[in-house]
Amino acid sequence: MTRKTGTLYGIGVGPGDPELITLKALRILEQTPHIYASTSSKNTYSLALNIVRSHLHEAKVEQLPFPMTREPEVLQEAWEKNARRVLEVLTTGSDAAFITIGDPLTFSTFGYLLKTIKDFEPTIRVITIPGITSYHAAAALIHTPVSEGEESFLVVSGALGAAKLREALSVTDTIILLKTYRHIDEILVSLEEMGLTDRAVCISRCGLEGETVVQDIRSLKGQSLPYLSMMVIKKKGKYF
Structure with a gap:
């Protein structure tokens, strides 16, 4: 029997004001056991995580480092490494969410991560929650x-x-x-x-x-x- 994979949620948490996050985004965050947020490879700061921190309860939050560079090979290596990390959770059957400031499909790290995950596992179920830009x-x-x-x-x-x-x-x-x-x-x-x-x-x-x-x-x-x-x-x- 093929093990059922989890759902990946791409969640836009708004531009910065913690009150500018949708009710749907909050509901998904409250029920998703694994939450990912991007950071620079040079530090551990995440604005998206700061925005939602007060709304999180028992969820496990993991920060994924992405280099601030335009070198294609370096970027591709980071996308693939982080995509595999998220897939490790999804393939156990557990759901996961990737949070991003603004909207997840507008100038967002999530768009690149999503494409890479889909390249590895095209059948992964994805639900995107739009955010205020x-x-x-x-x-x-x-x-x-x-x-x-x-x-x-x-x-x-x-x-x-x-x-x-x-x-x-x-x-x-x-x-x-x-x-x-x-x-x-x-x-x-x-x-x-x-x-x-x-x-x-x-x-x-x-x-x-x-x-x-x-x-x-x-x-x-x-x-x-x-x-x-x-x-x-x-x-x-x-x-x-």
Whole structure:
């Protein structure tokens, strides 16, 4: 007889505020015996784990290290090692959950882990619980619609600077630029060249201690921004 495998839950726990987690996510966490959270291979800090820590009871929490690198071979080795670790639990018939900030299928470690697990064991049952994204929380904080009527918006990573910014703004009405912390000066120059400096707001650590909203983004030049920083850039409309 083939042993029944457990279910893998990918759970988005929201952008940072512990109250911005869904009832469904809480219910799954309360009944799942094995919970995994990603950390950098250089430390053991996990924002996702901090968010849900007060909601956890008897669950076993294990942190999976992922290197902060762009080297494909190093990353692949980490995905495979961590996927096998999760599969060790699932193949015993026990359920497991992987928690991630924001939404588990939007710029998330879970997407890579899921693909690798499926490559190893295509029949593994997976249930994904969506979470509130950082940019929706930021829009709520600044009381600004992400889009209205026939408007469109794009979510773009700023991890490599302003490389995609000009192209993105040519085809949409609003840009959500994530991960602005590393190349803020380059981004500021691009926005100035496009005449959009006064159409952008920078939000850092949304929903967390140290939360800031900067409307005069010129003041950010030369500054060191927190890792959790983003910009909302609107070509039309207004901020409230």
